[in-house]
Amino acid sequence: MANDKTKHQVQRFLNKLAEKYPSTDTPEVFTDIHIRVTQETGDVMAFDDDDKEITRVVVEEWINASLDTDVFYNEVAQCLRAQIEQFEQKPGALGIIEPYNYVLENESAEHVAELYVVDDDDTIIIGHELMDGLDKELDDFIDNLLKTE
Numbered sequence: 001m002a003n004d005k006t007k008h009q010v011q012r013f014l015n016k017l018a019e020k021y022p023s024t025d026t027p028e029v030f031t032d033i034h035i036r037v038t039q040e041t042g043d044v045m046a047f048d049d050d051d052k053e054i055t056r057v058v059v060e061e062w063i064n065a066s067l068d069t070d071v072f073y074n075e076v077a078q079c080l081r082a083q084i085e086q087f088e089q090k091p092g093a094l095g096i097i098e099p100y101n102y103v104l105e106n107e108s109a110e111h112v113a114e115l116y117v118v119d120d121d122d123t124i125i126i127g128h129e130l131m132d133g134l135d136k137e138l139d140d141f142i143d144n145l146l147k148t149e
Contacts, residue, residue, distance in 0.1 A: 002079040006061045010083040013044055016055040023092030030097040035115065037076050038107040039065055051109075069106075077104050077113045084116045 002010075021029055031048040042063035046054040065072050084102055087093055094100070102115040 002075075002082070003061060006059055006079065007083060009057055009059045010044070010079060011087070013046070013055065013057040014083060014087040016057070017046055018087075018094060020054050021094045021096050023095045027095045027097045029095065030100075032100050033094075033096075033102045034105055034109070035080065035102060036105045036107060036109060037062065037073070039069065039072050040107075043107075047109075073104065073106065073112045077115060080104060081115050088116065088118065 017033065021027075031050075033054070034047040034049075034051075036045045036047065037043070037059075039062065042059045042061070043056060044059055044062075045056040048054055062072075062076065067075070080102070099117065099119040101117040104112040104115050106112055
């Protein structure tokens with residue numbers, strides 16, 4: 001679900017973010033980038049932590065995509081991660097105080113996935129969930145503790 005036109009539209013979206021938050025020696029903006037995608041319209045919108053719209057683009061391929069909602073957001077997340085990773089390889093891609101991250105949200109502003117986290121020049125986390133499986137590990141740990149008592 002990421003043809004060349006879609007990749008170009010996402011790159012344009014990220015370049016618009018860079019225009020809004022140009023790289024500086026001493027960034028002054030402290031925010032995450034909340035990316036909301038609407039399956040019906042193909043709208044891709046970026047918001048700051050105060051829910052102020054930063055920029056938007058329409059990804060035509062995502063308009064009324066005939067996919068289950070979970071499948072749709074999984075595929076969108078994969079596409080966005082790949083493009084964000086490429087974008088963030090540029091030195092000083094965004095003039096935002098680190099750490100910051102890109103978060104995928106649905107049209108209701110509900111969290112769908114962590115897309116990309118930048119902590120400092122040495123730590124960049126790319127992946128699905130930052131602590132995938134943590135709930136199960138904690139439950140197993142508690143169960144083991146209770147069994148030993």
